[in-house]
Ligand SMILES: NC(=O)C1=CN([C@@H]2O[C@H](COP(=O)(O)OP(=O)(O)OC[C@H]3O[C@@H](n4cnc5c(N)ncnc54)[C@H](OP(=O)(O)O)[C@@H]3O)[C@@H](O)[C@H]2O)C=CC1
């Protein structure tokens with residue numbers, strides 16, 4: 001059960017523009033597929049074409065009437081079975097597999113065979129299967145993409161398609177696309193450049209959009225921009241599936257992405273575009289270039305910022321304080337890449353909303369990269385990093401050298417380097433701070449800055465723990481200390497639901513502030529007392545609904561919404577209504 005949203009000290013609406021006269025702007029759009037209580041698909045396909053389409057197939061669940069109407073009588077077993085019975089058979093077979101990558105491959109095949117059954121499987125077993133289709137196992141699947149590949153999914157735009165991207169975009173067979181997740185595979189989790197193998201990340205993220213955010217799976221599109229790879233092993237591997245040349249850089253890279261953005265927004269003007277796992281500085285440069293032009297955001301920079309801010313705000317609550325206490329925190333952040341900078345900027349935005357100046361807010365941060373502190377004398381920093389520079393301290397000093405001076409109350413790990421949160425650091429922080437925030441956020445598990453066991457042992461159980469990849473709760477001195485997953489998978493599905501339901505034209509920075517405050521308010525006092533700061537992953541749909549409602553309302557207040565609840569419905573009802581459920585559709589055959 002979720003706690004009701006608490007009233008927040010300073011409502012985010014106060015930092016947003018006042019709503020205009022919205023009534024005049026309402027454009028009640030025509031009833032669409034999701035508007036029907038029963039999902040209906042109209043197709044011209046019949047016979048084997050239906051059985052070979054993962055969006056249409058029902059396998060043994062076709063009724064006698066459907067078998068006749070769709071021309072498949074005799075092509076499937078005679079006794080109709082329910083989706084429930086199919087699910088049970090499939091889960092029994094999945095449970096026989098012990099190797100995580102083999103489970104991934106089984107689920108991958110299921111998705112390519114029968115999408116409805118696949119999404120039902122994930123929704124019903126979210127906590128168990130999210131680590132398979134998402135971090136950590138998806139990381140291994142990306143590394144081995146060219147070795148385990150059997151069937152294509154999504155779209156690839158490569159250097160061979162330059163000058164023809166509109167024609168390539170036209171090849172996608174569905175006109176309605178609500179959400180696109182796109183990567184160039186240059187920084188996949190903390191695993192580096194995996195080239196075209198990065199495709200599993202957009203596929204996994206979109207599964208979370210469907211299962212966690214209720215986005216219609218028929219309207220999602222995973223995309224790889226194949227601009228080459230600098231991964232030497234892949235460049236020399238005869239099985240590699242991507243373009244075997246070095247990555248485009250600089251102007252050539254930007255011209256490539258510009259052409260793609262133009263082609264894709266012409267073809268799918270309603271789509272929300274999530275940029276994912278682009279390396280620095282491209283990740284930030286692309287965000288800054290497109291954020292005011294199209295409906296896009298960068299997941300690693302912005303939705304990671306939202307969920308990490310939520311974790312920090314919820315930590316304030318777990319200590320018995322309020323969101324405003326964030327102004328008293330001291331943050332030590334290991335990692336100054338796209339996520340490190342994005343997370344810290346999102347926290348700065350919140351501190352400013354709580355009444356501090358931007359300078360005061362930046363002064364609460366100590367940021368490190370592999371050369372040490374971003375401090376005096378560092379002339380190698382990007383503008384996005386320079387704002388976090390500590391001009392009063394020599395650049396390059398190590399966290400260990402500065403720990404006693406800075407006395408951080410919150411540790412952020414976005415470094416891709418395992419074990420950086422060591423015993424010395426963790427035990428010191430726990431010696432003066434009540435419930436320090438210990439957030440090793442690097443993925444997959446092998447890159448985590450510490451494990452949950454290490455964090456609990458070295459802090460003697462005095463902590464709030466949230467990690468990028470999942471860790472089990474830890475038994476400590478007769479108590480169970482709860483762990484949390486601070487991953488953007490908690491934030492982007494709800495953000496997407498709100499943006500799609502309101503057909504927002506842009507994704508303003510307020511989106512991520514709204515999202516963070518909603519999620520930070522969801523923990524009950526009982527949960528917070530055990531170290532649990534937000535609901536478990538199996539409540540993700542409920543979390544996404546709350547986030548989505550507030551994001552849609554924000555879009556309305558900011559005059560960027562172009563779609564509104566039909567007469568008689570409020571945003572809550574509208575979003576609930578829009579959330580896709582894993583049920584077989586009614587199929588109608590028409591010569592289109
Ligand atoms: N939990 C979540 O939801 C999310 C987690 N992440 C994870 O965060 C990690 C970082 O992602 P991202 O920022 O995009 O990656 P980047 O490659 O852009 O940045 C990595 C940063 O870590 C720094 N670094 C490397 N070694 C050390 C070290 N020993 N000490 C301190 N800093 C170090 C790098 O410094 P330098 O440039 O000097 O080498 C760089 O600033 C990844 O593992 C990713 O999976 C990302 C998004 C979401």
Ligand SMILES: CC(=O)C(=O)O
Pocket residue numbers: 135188189190277299300442443468487488489
């Ligand atoms: C979670 C995520 O987006 C990442 O690790 O890159």
Ligand SMILES: [Mg+2]
Pocket residue numbers: 189276277299300
């Ligand atoms: Mg990512």
